[in-house]
Amino acid sequence: MADQARPDDRWRHVRVLFLAFLGLWLLFTLFPLYFMIITALKTTAETNLTVPTFWPELFAFGNFAAVFAEATNFDALIDSFVIATINTLLSLFLGTLAGYAFARFPRQAGGENLAFWILSNRMFPPVAILVPMFFLFDSTPWGTDSIWSLIILYLVFNLPLATWLMMVFFRDAPRELEEAAYLDGWTPLRAFLRITLPLVLPGMISVAMLCWIFAWNEYLFANLFVGTDVRTYTIVIPTFTHGSQTLWNLQMAFSLIAMIPPVTLFILLRRYMVRGLSLGVVKG
Amino acid sequence: MARLAIEGLCKGWDFPVIDDLSLDVEEGEFLVIVGPSGIGKTTLLRLVAGLETPDRGRILVGDRDVTRVPPYRRDVAMTFESYALYPHMTVAANIASPLKARRLPEDEIRRRVGEVTRLLRIDMLLERKPGEISGGQKQRTALGRTLVADPQVFLLDEPISHLDARIRHELRSQFHTLEDLRRVATVYVTHDYAEALSLGDRIAVMGNGGRLVQVGNPRELFEQPATLFVAEHLGQPTINAIEAELVDVDDRLEAHAGSLRLPIAPAHRAALTKVQQRQVTIGLRPQHLRPSDELPQGVALEGRIDIFEALGSTGVMIVDAGGVRLTALTSPERTFDHGADVTLAWNPEALYFFSPVDGRNILL
Numbered sequence: 001m002a003d004q005a006r007p008d009d010r011w012r013h014v015r016v017l018f019l020a021f022l023g024l025w026l027l028f029t030l031f032p033l034y035f036m037i038i039t040a041l042k043t044t045a046e047t048n049l050t051v052p053t054f055w056p057e058l059f060a061f062g063n064f065a066a067v068f069a070e071a072t073n074f075d076a077l078i079d080s081f082v083i084a085t086i087n088t089l090l091s092l093f094l095g096t097l098a099g100y101a102f103a104r105f106p107r108q109a110g111g112e113n114l115a116f117w118i119l120s121n122r123m124f125p126p127v128a129i130l131v132p133m134f135f136l137f138d139s140t141p142w143g144t145d146s147i148w149s150l151i152i153l154y155l156v157f158n159l160p161l162a163t164w165l166m167m168v169f170f171r172d173a174p175r176e177l178e179e180a181a182y183l184d185g186w187t188p189l190r191a192f193l194r195i196t197l198p199l200v201l202p203g204m205i206s207v208a209m210l211c212w213i214f215a216w217n218e219y220l221f222a223n224l225f226v227g228t229d230v231r232t233y234t235i236v237i238p239t240f241t242h243g244s245q246t247l248w249n250l251q252m253a254f255s256l257i258a259m260i261p262p263v264t265l266f267i268l269l270r271r272y273m274v275r276g277l278s279l280g281v282v283k284g
Numbered sequence: 285m286a287r288l289a290i291e292g293l294c295k296g297w298d299f300p301v302i303d304d305l306s307l308d309v310e311e312g313e314f315l316v317i318v319g320p321s322g323i324g325k326t327t328l329l330r331l332v333a334g335l336e337t338p339d340r341g342r343i344l345v346g347d348r349d350v351t352r353v354p355p356y357r358r359d360v361a362m363t364f365e366s367y368a369l370y371p372h373m374t375v376a377a378n379i380a381s382p383l384k385a386r387r388l389p390e391d392e393i394r395r396r397v398g399e400v401t402r403l404l405r406i407d408m409l410l411e412r413k414p415g416e417i418s419g420g421q422k423q424r425t426a427l428g429r430t431l432v433a434d435p436q437v438f439l440l441d442e443p444i445s446h447l448d449a450r451i452r453h454e455l456r457s458q459f460h461t462l463e464d465l466r467r468v469a470t471v472y473v474t475h476d477y478a479e480a481l482s483l484g485d486r487i488a489v490m491g492n493g494g495r496l497v498q499v500g501n502p503r504e505l506f507e508q509p510a511t512l513f514v515a516e517h518l519g520q521p522t523i524n525a526i527e528a529e530l531v532d533v534d535d536r537l538e539a540h541a542g543s544l545r546l547p548i549a550p551a552h553r554a555a556l557t558k559v560q561q562r563q564v565t566i567g568l569r570p571q572h573l574r575p576s577d578e579l580p581q582g583v584a585l586e587g588r589i590d591i592f593e594a595l596g597s598t599g600v601m602i603v604d605a606g607g608v609r610l611t612a613l614t615s616p617e618r619t620f621d622h623g624a625d626v627t628l629a630w631n632p633e634a635l636y637f638f639s640p641v642d643g644r645n646i647l648l
Contacts, residue, residue: 179335180368182355185385198372
């Protein structure tokens with residue numbers, strides 16, 4: 001046992017350093033979450049102490065109910081969910097078709113440059129189009145204060161990402177499999193649905209996650225566009241700040257509730273998520 | 285069941301991959317297309333399958349012109365060099381794919397998949413995925429998928445080249461016995477010449493520039509190669525190619541290469557005089573060059589052994605004869621020392637004469 005350990009000894013310092021670094025990293029990433037959770041459980045008085053406490057004096061579970069005293073706060077979660085979900089389905093549908101075209105017919109689809117230009121749409125600062133987009137959507141029949149304005153607007157950000165990633169996944173899926181399907185007698189559409197689509201499914205699921213989380217968490221445009229008929233949860237969070245004080249405990253409680261859908265989705269789909277993001281989607 | 289006809293097929297303008305290629309494959313014929321890698325064999329198959337569109341020419345299956353027919357309506361089955369099995373489907377689902385495409389009833393599909401997999405001896409793998417079976421089994425699965433379709437034409441692209449020797453041999457013998465393959469027009473592509481000689485009813489040798497150099501049955505190609513290219517590629521070990529000059533010596537004709545003097549047989553002499561070519565490339569198969577005691581009636585030549593290899597079923601020696609390196613065969617039980625002098629014998633009737641310019645067989 002002792003001499004087996006010897007080769008490791010040389011690396012002991014490195015390992016200790018590494019573990020220390022990991023510990024610090026964990027602290028750095030988990031502490032905000034921890035503080036969020038305990039803040040959500042504090043009484044309002046306790047959140048206003050000059051010296052913060054790191055463990056609640058008494059657990060105010062009622063906070064989680066109190067955030068829904070305003071009935072529209074729950075509707076905001078529903079609105080956010082509907083917007084994120086419809087936007088994700090649209091991004092996925094259009095992005096898959098476009099990505100397939102760029103992967104399989106690069107010349108007819110406009111070539112590498114067009115594909116990259118589409119991705120570059122994701123690179124400018126969103127605030128640059130904030131005001132123009134407001135006037136643009138304001139001139140539509142349904143105006144800005146509608147779920148459809150945000151559903152369409154978020155395509156500006158999600159569709160390029162979906163197109164680009166799906167293109168990469170389709171490039172990874174061997175063309176020969178489709179050709180083999182043609183020779184089996186399948187038409188191009190049926191070969192696509194039967195053979196190629198199942199191969200890129202893990203990739204599609206990770207794309208869906210990325211799009212959904214973006215649309216779920218978007219604040220900048222939502223804040224300007226909606227607020228009366230439609231409210232997203234992101235614009236509800238600041239409403240816990242009043243003129244003289246911020247209800248930190250309610251704000252954190254609401255934020256924690258808002259974390260439940262994405263975390264649940266991630267846990268359910270993480271198997272695909274990891275496979276999809278590592279890009280090796282079709283390793284047989 | 286139908287024959288396959290390819291008429292004046294062209295693909296690629298500036299750098300033709302296939303250039304004015306015509307070929308008929310009769311119903312029930314097993315044609316092997318052979319040629320070095322990257323010569324356009326696969327492109328030819330893809331054109332016939334409909335995965336590529338020709339720039340010119342026609343492809344007929346039976347009386348039907350399929351040149352512009354998409355692959356899924358051609359009734360042509362093809363195996364891919366990479367097997368192209370669907371990784372997310374089981375072996376059974378892979379093989380059932382062509383039948384599903386034809387919307388056959390479930391029990392009919394099950395019956396035919398069962399038949400084909402029993403024939404190919406993969407019936408115990410039906411529920412496995414392609415990632416869980418060996419290379420030979422993948423090849424059988426791919427073959428099963430084409431066989432089950434019962435198509436008009438079979439196209440097989442290097443079906444066994446990536447398998448190890450034993451399985452390759454086993455599958456090769458299976459190609460001889462598969463009734464289905466022997467009933468319809470089959471085009472089999474390979475770069476392995478032994479495979480071609482073994483399997484083909486006819487062989488088409490494909491050369492540079494996307495043309496067929498020679499088409500014929502294996503015997504013809506081996507005995508009367510149209511070019512040096514064909515002679516060099518068919519037959520193991522490779523034929524001896526000797527750059528030589530034809531010289532009249534008294535009333536005889538001799539080929540001079542280095543200090544080597546090869547007398548020309550009278551039958552060849554008459555023909556060679558007619559074509560009036562003095563610089564030739566002489567072809568002499570190693571089978572026709574042996575130690576003099578193994579070929580007593582032959583013409584002798586002296587040389588020194590550079591390399592001798594005993595290969596079990598035969599011995600191969602590389603001999604320096606007057607500055608020319610020649611490969612000769614010996615019977616298997618003999619051994620020779622490196623560096624030893626040896627007297628070889630050869631049969632003048634067995635020489636081939638090729639043009640050093642374009643490699644054409646001068647006497648054909």
